[in-house]
Amino acid sequence: MYRDRIRLPSLLDKVMSAADAAALIEDGMTVGMSGFTRAGEAKAVPHALAERAKVTPLKISLMTGASLGNDLDKQLTEAGVLSRRMPFQVDSTLRKAINAGEVMFIDQHLSETVEQLRNQQLKLPDIAVIEAVAITEQGHIVPTTSVGNSASFAIFAKQVIVEINLAHNANLEGLHDIYIPTYRPTRTPIPLVKVDDRIGSTAIPIPPEKIVAIVITQQSDSPSTVSVPDVDTNAIAEHLITFFKQEVAAGRMTNKLGPLQAGIGNIANAVMCGLIDSPFEDLTMYSEVLQDSTFDLIDAGKLSFASGSSITLSERRNSDVFGNLEKYKDKLILRPQEISNHPEVVRRLGIIGINTALEFDIYGNVNSTHVCGTRMMNGIGGSGDFARNAHLAVFVTKSIAKGGAISSVVPMVSHVDHTEHDVDILVTEVGLADLRGLAPRERARVIIDNCVHPDFRQALNDYFSAACAIGGHTPHILREALSWHMNLEETGRMLAV
Numbered sequence: 038m039y040r041d042r043i044r045l046p047s048l049l050d051k052v053m054s055a056a057d058a059a060a061l062i063e064d065g066m067t068v069g070m071s072g073f074t075r076a077g078e079a080k081a082v083p084h085a086l087a088e089r090a091k092v093t094p095l096k097i098s099l100m101t102g103a104s105l106g107n108d109l110d111k112q113l114t115e116a117g118v119l120s121r122r123m124p125f126q127v128d129s130t131l132r133k134a135i136n137a138g139e140v141m142f143i144d145q146h147l148s149e150t151v152e153q154l155r156n157q158q159l160k161l162p163d164i165a166v167i168e169a170v171a172i173t174e175q176g177h178i179v180p181t182t183s184v185g186n187s188a189s190f191a192i193f194a195k196q197v198i199v200e201i202n203l204a205h206n207a208n209l210e211g212l213h214d215i216y217i218p219t220y221r222p223t224r225t226p227i228p229l230v231k232v233d234d235r236i237g238s239t240a241i242p243i244p245p246e247k248i249v250a251i252v253i254t255q256q257s258d259s260p261s262t263v264s265v266p267d268v269d270t271n272a273i274a275e276h277l278i279t280f281f282k283q284e285v286a287a288g289r290m291t292n293k294l295g296p297l298q299a300g301i302g303n304i305a306n307a308v309m310c311g312l313i314d315s316p317f318e319d320l321t322m323y324s325e326v327l328q329d330s331t332f333d334l335i336d337a338g339k340l341s342f343a344s345g346s347s348i349t350l351s352e353r354r355n356s357d358v359f360g361n362l363e364k365y366k367d368k369l370i371l372r373p374q375e376i377s378n379h380p381e382v383v384r385r386l387g388i389i390g391i392n393t394a395l396e397f398d399i400y401g402n403v404n405s406t407h408v409c410g411t412r413m414m415n416g417i418g419g420s421g422d423f424a425r426n427a428h429l430a431v432f433v434t435k436s437i438a439k440g441g442a443i444s445s446v447v448p449m450v451s452h453v454d455h456t457e458h459d460v461d462i463l464v465t466e467v468g469l470a471d472l473r474g475l476a477p478r479e480r481a482r483v484i485i486d487n488c489v490h491p492d493f494r495q496a497l498n499d500y501f502s503a504a505c506a507i508g509g510h511t512p513h514i515l516r517e518a519l520s521w522h523m524n525l526e527e528t529g530r531m532l533a534v
């Protein structure tokens with residue numbers, strides 16, 4: 038049943054149960070696991086580890102590509118396994134443990150984790166656990182629906198556990214492009230000049246003797262939780278499409294736009310869906326997560342190629358994409374997240390990065406991660422990798438949250454992930470602010486006039502006028518700058534009704 042998936046016969050005797058493989062993970066180890074935005078995570082071994090920890094407590098530092106599916110972060114948190122976790126998560130149980138200070142979470146640019154490992158700025162993984170569709174004749178590992186950090190984890194770890202997941206079709210082989218940058222000081226440029234360039238190998242090259250265990254699984258990735266576009270997300274998409282049309286009319290872009298990157302979540306997915314009914318064509322994506330909208334755009338004949346680090350689909354799209362993969366395969370590449378998000382490549386290709394803000398301020402600083410400046414939501418993910426180096430850094434959000442208690446546009450953000458220097462375009466359902474070439478006082482005017490919900494506009498105008506009366510290049514009233522957040526903490530609303 039699985040012998041055709043383990044093509045190096047000498048490895049066949051490494052097949053064992055998940056519990057036996059999990060027993061190789063010792064208390065205090067650093068573990069590098071596959072998995073990026075609920076795609077391609079190792080499934081059986083982390084589950085077995087959580088079960089073991091219920092009987093015999095142990096702690097590990099866990100690194101992945103990004104978030105895990107199948108409630109694995111929840112299981113590991115509830116079993117008390119996680120002492121440290123990096124570089125991204127989206128699980129509500131883990132989020133609570135992080136915010137309670139029980140799990141040390143390192144919220145990191147997704148392109149940076151393996152670079153810091155390579156330079157020994159982080160402790161190398163003792164063991165890697167990688168989901169695969171196959172092991173080749175050379176003992177190389179063919180990943181599944183994500184590459185994430187799997188290649189470097191397997192290369193750096195002393196030991197590797199492979200989960201061969203039979204639920205994934207073997208025809209995923211050939212989709213991946215594994216390229217590992219060389220070491221400094223003789224590092225060469227990444228030889229990627231077009232979104233569809235293949236620059237590496239289709240499997241992760243490691244010495245087969247490092248593979249200490251193989252676990253056979255048959256469990257699907259969790260479906261994405263993305264919801265269908267609504268009135269507000271459609272309005273955000275329309276504003277952005279109007280802006281793109283204006284850029285084309287001004288001769289700054291062609292109808293192909295530039296390679297597109299879209300972040301996780303409902304809003305970014307909806308914006309991409311909006312491109313289906315746009316005049317743009319022959320679009321490309323150079324992104325990290327390929328969501329439903331990628332395949333909707335391919336089916337609509339709008340998107341000719343998509344490069345990413347994972348494929349994360351809803352239940353609706355999962356079977357028809359993976360059941361018909363041959364239809365899409367020549368239009369797709371999955372790369373290590375270090376390459377999908379690499380600043381050098383993002384700048385070279387001229388990417389249009391579209392990411393979601395929790396809140397932004399009147400000067401264009403963006404908070405993507407911390408509610409009221411303190412409580413972690415998910416993490417910065419790849420948004421910073423793209424925003425700083427993009428041709429156009431776009432941030433989208435609805436103008437209000439929690440039924441109108443919260444304005445997403447505030448006097449001063451309570452935490453900064455993307456500084457005003459990295460942000461070009463802000464969009465809410467109210468409208469779009471083009472910040473390019475504007476000084477802070479001009480930015481504030483454009484943002485308040487175009488992006489703020491009517492319920493909060495007068496209050497922001499009052500704040501801005503009073504701040505300007507005090508003066509400064511970036512006028513603020515320091516005693517009031519975070520008062521909206523303090524009101525929210527104390528009364529549940531940013532402003533009194």
Ligand SMILES: CC(=O)SCCNC(=O)CCNC(=O)[C@H](O)C(C)(C)COP(=O)(O)OP(=O)(O)OC[C@H]1O[C@@H](n2cnc3c(N)ncnc32)[C@H](O)[C@@H]1OP(=O)(O)O
Nearest residue numbers: 103300301302303304393394395396415417418419420438
């Ligand atoms: C793996 C990757 O890196 S992908 C690449 C980009 N990565 C990133 O951008 C990472 C950071 N971004 C994110 O984590 C997400 O995009 C978010 C959290 C900012 C937005 O998520 P979305 O699903 O698009 O937006 P949505 O409007 O549904 O908001 C999510 C939640 O935040 C809440 N929220 C939104 N704004 C605020 C705010 N200003 N204050 C408090 N809560 C807020 C919403 O009410 C919602 O809560 P709920 O889940 O209880 O309903």
